[in-house]
Amino acid sequence: MSTILYARVSTSEQTIEHQQSHAEKELGIQFDTVISDDGVSGVAVKLKDRPQGKRLFDILRAGDTLVVRWVDRLGRNYSDVTDSIRELIQRGVVVKTVINRLEFDGSATDPMQKAVRDALIGFMAALAQAQAEATKEAQKAGIEYAKNNGVFKGRKPSFTREQLDVVISMLASGESIQCISNKMGISRAAIYRIRENPARAATALDSWKL
Structure with missing residues (x-):
């Protein structure tokens, strides 16, 4: 094995x-x-x-x-x-x-155990696709904004795109802000901002080409 x-x-x-x-x-x-x-x-x-x-x-x-x-x-x-x-x-x-x-x-x-397992597989797969689609939309919005208004980068993100994906996943699973901060080494304030607007966080990474 x-x-x-x-x-x-x-x-x-x-x-x-x-x-x-x-x-x-x-x-x-x-x-x-x-x-x-x-x-x-x-x-x-x-x-x-x-x-x-x-x-x-x-x-x-x-x-x-x-x-x-x-x-x-x-x-x-x-x-x-x-x-x-x-x-x-x-x-x-x-x-x-x-x-x-x-x-x-x-x-x-047990049929109920199978149903719960299959439902969880479906939920996690749907979440992965939803995150991909949200990121794509955020990128499009960021590009459109830059074209129409000029590039305004704002505050440089304190996290990478990989860390953003992980944080969104952990938030979706119900982990606490403090727990995520401890595991990922990212400030609680940054995680709160990600939770409030994950699309904006993705756009910020695009603006800084991170």
């Missing part, structure tokens, strides 16, 4: 090393294999269509554990994420996330 980390690195501030060290620290495990797709869109490219995503489906076997930072590393398309996770757990693979420490497997036999 193997424990495999899958990472999707889509921006310059994201690194496979960061995702690996964060996962090992949070879960207290060592990985047998680390697989990464670099510069691949989680919206436009399905997991099975990515070079290393395809390899992932080839090597995973019953009893293996697949770890991802969050479900958005598998994809930001609802159908793709739900189909991928369900296929893997039907194979006997356990899927774990570092953020929120969610665990999906096919061991449930």
Whole structure:
């Protein structure tokens, strides 16, 4: 049985090393294999269509554990994420996330347990797609504003785009502002601003080209 980390690195501030060290620290495990797709869109490219995503489906076997930072590393398309996770757990693979420490497997036999598991998979997949769409809209709004009014950068964000994605995910899961601040090393004031207007936070990163 193997424990495999899958990472999707889509921006310059994201690194496979960061995702690996964060996962090992949070879960207290060592990985047998680390697989990464670099510069691949989680919206436009399905997991099975990515070079290393395809390899992932080839090597995973019953009893293996697949770890991802969050479900958005598998994809930001609802159908793709739900189909991928369900296929893997039907194979006997356990899927774990570092953020929120969610665990999906096919061991449930009770219909209610299955329903709860499947509902959670669907909710997390929908959240990943919603975040991608919100970020895209924020980018469009920021570009339009800059064209019409000139560029006004405002305060430089104290967080990276990767950190913004993580904070939004943690907020959605109900974690407290203080807990997120402690884990991410970001001020509570910045997290409050993200919670109040995540689209504005994304636009600020675009304005500073971060």
